[in-house]
Amino acid sequence: MSAKILDGVALGKTIRAEVAVAVGRLSGNGGKPGLAAVLVGEDPASAVYVRSKGKACEEAGMHSVTVRLPADASEAELLDTVDRLNADPRIHGILVQLPLPKHINSEKVLRRIDPTKDVDGFHPINVGKLVIGDKTAFRPATPYGVQQMLIRSGIETKGAHAVVVGRSNIVGRPMANLLIQDGPGGNATVTVCHSRTRDLPAVTRGADILVAAIGKPEFITADMIRPGAVVIDVGINRVDDASVPKGYRLVGDVAYAPVAEVASAITPVPGGVGPMTIAMLLQNTLQAMEQMER
Ligand code: GUN
Numbered sequence: 001m002s003a004k005i006l007d008g009v010a011l012g013k014t015i016r017a018e019v020a021v022a023v024g025r026l027s028g029n030g031g032k033p034g035l036a037a038v039l040v041g042e043d044p045a046s047a048v049y050v051r052s053k054g055k056a057c058e059e060a061g062m063h064s065v066t067v068r069l070p071a072d073a074s075e076a077e078l079l080d081t082v083d084r085l086n087a088d089p090r091i092h093g094i095l096v097q098l099p100l101p102k103h104i105n106s107e108k109v110l111r112r113i114d115p116t117k118d119v120d121g122f123h124p125i126n127v128g129k130l131v132i133g134d135k136t137a138f139r140p141a142t143p144y145g146v147q148q149m150l151i152r153s154g155i156e157t158k159g160a161h162a163v164v165v166g167r168s169n170i171v172g173r174p175m176a177n178l179l180i181q182d183g184p185g186g187n188a189t190v191t192v193c194h195s196r197t198r199d200l201p202a203v204t205r206g207a208d209i210l211v212a213a214i215g216k217p218e219f220i221t222a223d224m225i226r227p228g229a230v231v232i233d234v235g236i237n238r239v240d241d242a243s244v245p246k247g248y249r250l251v252g253d254v255a256y257a258p259v260a261e262v263a264s265a266i267t268p269v270p271g272g273v274g275p276m277t278i279a280m281l282l283q284n285t286l287q288a289m290e291q292m293e294r
Pocket residue numbers: 095096097098099120141142170
């Protein structure tokens with residue numbers, strides 16, 4: 001078997017175009033949605049993400065602001081920045097790029113973001129809303145993107161056994177919550193696995209849909225996949241590769257080539273889940289503005 005490749009670049013582009021149309025309609029009435037990204041320090045991967053978010057915003061006709069703070073910025077400075085953005089009427093969505101430097105308490109910072117502007121969906125209010133199925137919740141962009149990929153690729157989640165590998169607050173936990181919701185892209189039977197799961201391959205082999213979000217390069221191997229399963233790779237890992245000028249290449253959490261032989265559909269890395277995340281962040285910023293105006 002050779003898996004169908006789920007193209008996140010094309011799907012992400014479609015969603016961003018849909019958002020741009022809605023933004024155009026809103027802008028006709030005056031304001032436009034604004035997203036602020038806050039980057040502390042110079043982590044190269046975070047800088048790349050924040051730059052692509054800014055560019056995507058502008059392409060969709062949204063207002064975009066990037067606040068850069070030095071790596072040694074104090075927690076108080078970061079909290080002040082959040083307060084200022086909370087009070088800024090041109091800003092509808094606020095995102096503080098993670099991870100933050102060790103001397104800053106991330107929990108405290110995330111809780112300072114006004115929940116109505118929390119387009120990452122990391123504030124406990126939005127986490128709670130997601131769990132109880134409140135439609136005004138902001139869905140964390142990466143799992144929301146995965147869900148949209150499944151829906152828009154015609155992959156049925158209803159009644160399927162979905163196995164999520166990883167229990168992070170950014171991906172694993174919200175992914176599991178989205179998949180058990182009643183509605184499109186939901187109604188799955190969900191198992192969440194983590195580092196203490198006993199006999200992980202036995203569990204993953206039971207998956208109709210496997211979502212890998214563990215942050216370990218090529219951890220999911222072909223023997224862990226049931227033939228015909230759908231495999232979604234959320235990982236993005238740098239591995240050394242002396243044969244390329246950059247000295248590294250990007251790989252997912254899934255051993256792509258061998259798993260693609262067994263799966264019925266698979267996301268590539270890069271070009272799979274990554275571009276969907278940005279598209280859903282724009283969608284969330286639009287949702288924030290619409291909910292504020294209601
Ligand atoms: N770091 C990795 N993924 C994310 C994300 O979705 N949002 C934020 N704020 N930081 C991240």
